[in-house]
Amino acid sequence: MKHFNITVKGKVQGVFFRKSTKATADQLGIKGFILNEPNGDVYIEAEGEGFAMDMFMDWCNEGPEYGEVTSVETHEGELKNYRNFEVVKRRP
Numbered sequence: 001m002k003h004f005n006i007t008v009k010g011k012v013q014g015v016f017f018r019k020s021t022k023a024t025a026d027q028l029g030i031k032g033f034i035l036n037e038p039n040g041d042v043y044i045e046a047e048g049e050g051f052a053m054d055m056f057m058d059w060c061n062e063g064p065e066y067g068e069v070t071s072v073e074t075h076e077g078e079l080k081n082y083r084n085f086e087v088v089k090r091r092p
Contacts, residue, residue, distance in 0.1 A: 002053050003077045006044040007037075008060055010070035017042055018087045020064040028052040031082035035090065043091070047082055 008017070018034045025032070025046065030053070032046040046056055063069045 001047060001049060001079060003032075003045070003047045003079045004053065004057070005075045005077050006046060006057075006060055007073040008042040008044065008063070008069055009040075009072070010063070011066075011068040012042045012063060013040055015067040016064050017067050021059065022085055022087055024059045025056060025085035028056050030056050031085055032080075033082070033086045033088045033092065035088045045077070045080070045082070046085075047079060 013036050018036065021034050021042075021044065024030075028048065030046050030048040032044060034042060034044045037043050044060065046053065048056060057072070057074065061069055061072050
């Protein structure tokens with residue numbers, strides 16, 4: 001099980017990035033949260049097993065149809081044992 005802190009940059013707000021990322025996370029069994037940052041980035045904390053996390057990271061690098069990801073910053077962190085994946089307004 002891994003925990004990643006992820007910052008996605010580009011055209012990632014106003015393109016259903018959070019909603020489609022939640023759907024992807026739910027399909028893959030990824031737990032954590034996603035939120036919009038004031039500077040236009042999207043911030044994600046995600047936890048899951050190896051292959052599922054690899055697939056999730058692939059998604060983060062691509063994004064939804066109308067989005068345009070220019071870069072993804074990932075840092076491994078400590079497990080927080082999230083129960084589900086949520087779209088939130090601010091960091092818990």
